[in-house]
Amino acid sequence: MNGWALRTEGLAKTFTLHLQGGARLPVLHGVDLSVAPGECVALAGPSGAGKSTLMRCLYGNYGAEGGRILLRHRGEAVDLTAADARLVREVRRETLGHVSQFLRVIPRVPSLDIVAEPLVARGMALDAARQKAKDLLSRLNMPPALHALPPATFSGGEQQRVNLARGFAPGYPVLLLDEPTASLDAANRDVAVALIREAKAAGAAVVGIFHDTDVRDRVADRLFTIEPRPEASRSAA
Amino acid sequence: MSDAPILEASGLDLRFGAVPALDGVALGVWPGEVVAILGESGSGKTSLLRVLSGALAADAGEVLYRNAAGALVPVHAAGEAALRRLARTEWGFVHQNPRDGLRLGVSAGGNVGERLMAVGARHYGGIRAAAAEWLRRVEIDPARMDDLPRDFSGGMQQRLQIARTLVTRPRLVFMDEPTGGLDVSVQARLLDLIRALVADLGLAVLLVTHDIAVARLLAHRLVVMRRGRVVEHGLTDRVLDDPQHEYTQLLVSSVLAA
Structure with a gap:
């Protein structure tokens, strides 16, 4: 470099x-x-x-x-x-990663998979990607019960934490x-x-x-x- | 990222009388890529899909398909038998009206199974198991396998059409307004299903739609058509968030925000 x-x-x-x-x-x-x-x-x-x-x-x-x-x-x-x-x-x-101001919600997709998706796209196995997503969401104080839910009904702060996890997970x-x-x-x-x-x-x-x-x-x-x-x-x- | 397109068209012209339906259209689709052709009624988008799939002859231009063996097939010179074989094996079609893609008098399981039989599957138990698995994947209870699709709701029929299309693992799928006739809530479920299946199977998809939300959700790349011409094309979010052409700006600004 x-x-x-x-x-x-x-x-x-x-x-x-x-x-x-x-x-x-x-x-x-x-x-x-x-x-x-x-x-x-x-x-x-x-x-x-x-x-x-x-x-x-x-x-x-x-x-x-x-x-x-x-x-x-x-x-x-x-x-x-x-x-x-x-x-x-x-x-x-x-x-090139991007964390936008607001999460663009996709109907029906659970928060965990929203975070795991860019990892899977980079070739990570689904289980490993979900585990990493889970760890990151937990670190952002998202209770496990929310991981399985699509974020459409979440508060702004909860949606933004899903967004952050998605942006930071791949490195x-x-x-x-x-x-x-x-x-x-x-x-x-x-x-x-x-x-x-x-x-x-x-x-x-x-x-x-x-x-x-x-x-x-x-x-x-x-x-x-x-x-x-x-x-x-x-x-x- | 594969460097060879799976489908490539150039110089396509087509006129219906004095009206140009296609005017110098060029387009490429790469493996694993979802390309949406966006435009209003009469823009030429459905004509383009029909020409690309060989269903309609153009006045000029060429469409080349790269088959599973890596050979280039000139779609309009391949002959009907070769096109029928492609349609049965490497291509799939999802029509706006499920009645155009299903046989309503054949059971749901039969609709899925006969596509498998058309590519050589013969073992009855294996075909039935594969059909049940695909019904599950499109969220139809396998217990309804022996029911006739004419008794299904519109959304179920459309999901069945998708199972019937994808069961043979086509490489390239043509979709014409796949959510067109459905209620909004049913649309969302179908779109999510298509999105997930396309990503899982790594399909190349050519999608015709007039619906910007559908294009944004499903497509990696957009081709905007007006009066038979491609007026703008590019990455989906770039075209929709920073439209350059007057017509694209009009399309995007005409969407009602939810």
Whole structure:
């Protein structure tokens, strides 16, 4: 590894709203971010500056308008902005993890299997994956009775703990965290902080949005500030 | 990740009179991948599925299928007998209306078992056991094995069609609005079932749907069609969360949030 696990070069993102007469919303421009293995970078900047947009670009959820997003994947640099859909899926399976603000619930799938799924996708046997999922859910103070239930009826904090377990279980080399502790109580916030520190110690490059400054100070090595673009001030992104 | 597509189409044109149903369509499907063709009525998505599976001839273009032996089969030049053989062995079809995929006058077990017999299974006990196992997998009580599917609910019929289709372990499955005619609660169960089976069996699936929620749940990749053209394609969540084309933006913004 020479220096970085994730980096962007001149990353730009503009939304073109065809249904609003082709209005253009420039959000990101010339973003140069580099994150080393074992490092945690917290995105900073006022609301609307484009922190979430940057996170979504880094995951390939939003397409970039210009520039490159480079990831160290299978020992090689992969440009996410130029990768086809199948390569992005492979990168997400093996290299790039994402904990979103909210869990996307799939009807009928038990919490345990939601957490085990990315492990199985990486080739782990189902029993071992479920055991690992169970351990992680228990560590996040989820009572075993809830493991077998689909999280549709769970509270926000319970759903977020399932989401965290799913994101941290595989041990991705690059991890994106979008407000990972937003709906957690103090005890579970501490578990989340410990998980982030352990991921860093294992060599993961972490990029996060943390509105909770206490959590941020406990995990982040440095801040990366995104200056809002004047034209983008109307954007909710 | 396999580098050779299981199905590859290029330059597909098709006109119904003056109306283009397919206009320069190219598409590839790789093993283990679920690709959804998304579009409104009249967008050409069902025509595309029919052309890709050889049921309908295109005016121009080519469809190549890579069979289990690794050989490339030109779908429209293969001949009817070869296509029928593929349909029986390496391909599966799930129709919107289960009546198009089932024989309503044959027992539920028979519907599943006859697909096995068509690929050479002869041992009655073995066929019956396999049929019972597949009924269980699609959440139909095996005690109903000897009942006729015409007495089943729409959701059960659709699950039976899926058992009948998957029992022979096809490599490529074509699905046309598989949850189209069902109540929402029945849809959720069916979607979850399809999702789990497709992942377990590592199937390649070409799915036609007008329903964005179905596409999001099942598909790895989306192809958005309008007036016979592919207007946008890519990773499912990228296309739906950051749609680039005007038509895709309209489709996504028209969905009512629950």
